Every structure is written in structure tokens, then in C-alpha cells.
Amino acid sequence: MAINWIESEIIEHVRWTDVLASLKFKGDVLPYTAGQFTKVGLKIDGELISRPYSYVSSPNEDFLEIIYVNVPDGVLTPKLHDLKVGDKLFTMDKASGFFVMDEVPDGKNLWMLATGTGLGVFISLLKTSAPWERFDNIILVHGVRNHNELAYQEQISEFKKNNPSKFNYIQTVTRETKDDCLNLRIPAAIESKKLEELAGINITNDSQFMICGNPDMINDTVELLGKKGLERNRRSKPGNITLEKYW
Numbered sequence: 001m002a003i004n005w006i007e008s009e010i011i012e013h014v015r016w017t018d019v020l021a022s023l024k025f026k027g028d029v030l031p032y033t034a035g036q037f038t039k040v041g042l043k044i045d046g047e048l049i050s051r052p053y054s055y056v057s058s059p060n061e062d063f064l065e066i067i068y069v070n071v072p073d074g075v076l077t078p079k080l081h082d083l084k085v086g087d088k089l090f091t092m093d094k095a096s097g098f099f100v101m102d103e104v105p106d107g108k109n110l111w112m113l114a115t116g117t118g119l120g121v122f123i124s125l126l127k128t129s130a131p132w133e134r135f136d137n138i139i140l141v142h143g144v145r146n147h148n149e150l151a152y153q154e155q156i157s158e159f160k161k162n163n164p165s166k167f168n169y170i171q172t173v174t175r176e177t178k179d180d181c182l183n184l185r186i187p188a189a190i191e192s193k194k195l196e197e198l199a200g201i202n203i204t205n206d207s208q209f210m211i212c213g214n215p216d217m218i219n220d221t222v223e224l225l226g227k228k229g230l231e232r233n234r235r236s237k238p239g240n241i242t243l244e245k246y247w
């Protein structure tokens, strides 16, 4: 199917670290659902080069947003990294993907596990009312290499302020030691029961898991949760684990 590309204008470029950044832009795209991804691209040597990115923005906002890591020898991201306010990029008009709340079965606790830029899709989802209305407890876990990659702190504080009794945010940093953070990869934090301890919630089948980020983290986490009797959620057979792999 032919892709319709929408020319979109950069309105903000936030640099979290030297290589981690978010782009906000305005584009007349079709309505999308929180949790979906689009493709973002630039014309490079006459050819439109694009990559998939989940929206960090939420459907009720009047701008679009993605988060990315600049890979210096990559084709697209060094060019994205140079973009300034007023510059243009191309966005696919129609978003896709099934990492959306309607695909997640009901439960008591919603665990959102992210590594790196995988956090972005959860920011989008948490800006909508559905997770807050459907779950008693929401536990957002973000795993990064270094603490300066713990992006969206202000937005996360707002989630906490608006939902003090329902929301738990757990940070884990793996390549340095930092106060108020775990220093474990997410699967190790589950295996050691540290996550359950910090959240004050036992992982049982009244928990739903949404997991996004490094595919090896996802595989190891799914295996560990499998030992606790939790299985992948599929349309044909609902389960407790809904996934989005980033590469």
C-alpha cells in the first residue's frame, strides 16, 4: 500500500544527552491511538529515508513527538539530530501498531517495563485516561545505562502528582551507581524480587505487563514471567504480557 507522507514542521528539539533527543513537530496526520507508531523520514540524496518511531505524544495533544537515539554512523539519525525549529521532516499520515490499551486485558495492576527510548510509548499511553481508569495500580519501570537518560522526569512527576495513590515509578541504571535508583537490568530486578519489593505488589495473574525496548530484555523478561505462570497476550488467547520490540 502506498504511504502518504505529510510534511511536518519541527517546533522543539529536546536534547536529553549527547545522543538521546526528542523531536516535537506539527503535522496534519490522521487520528492515531496512544501506543501506535509512525514512520519519520528525511530526503537524503533525493531518496526518502524513514524509520519507525512510537509516538510519545498523545492523540489529544496538538503536536506530534518522538524520542530517538542518534547513532553517529547511521543514515537517518545524524540528520534528525541536526534539525532545528522550523525545519521540516516527513511523517507517515497513518500510524500503526497494536501496543494500545484496547489490546491489554483487564487486571488489577499494570506494569509498564521500558528500556531506553521504550519509555516514550508509555508516556503517550499514560497521558490518556484508559490506563488510570482501568487499573488500581500502575508501575512504570525505566531501565537505562546512565542516569542522564532518565528522560521525561517532569511529565512523570505530573503523573505522580495527579495519581498519588496509584502510580509507582521505578528507575534502574545499569552503568553507574545512583541514589534512588536500582542498579539492575529489568530481568534481574524481577528475579531478585526487587521490583515487587519496591512496588509493594506481588506479581501474580492479576498483573498485566506491557513491555517495550531492547528485544533481549523482552525475551528474558517473558521467560521469567513465564515461570510465574504469566503468558503472552494474543488475540486468540488472552494473556498477561503485551510486547513491543524495538529492533
Ligand code: NAP
Pocket: 019, 069, 070, 071, 115, 116, 117, 143, 144, 145, 149, 172, 173, 174, 175, 185, 186, 187, 213, 214, 216, 217, 218, 220
Ligand atoms: P540499551 O542498550 O538497550 O540499554 C538500555 C537498558 O537496557 C540498559 O540498562 C541496558 O543494560 C539494558 N539491557 C541491555 N541489554 C539487555 C538485556 N539483554 N536484558 C536486560 N536488559 C538489557 O538501549 P539504549 O542505551 O537506549 O541504546 C539503544 C541503541 O542506541 C543501542 O543500539 C545502542 O548501541 C545505541 N546507542 C546508545 C547510546 C547511549 O548512550 N545510550 C550511545 C550510542 C548508541 P546494560 O547497561 O547492562 O547493557
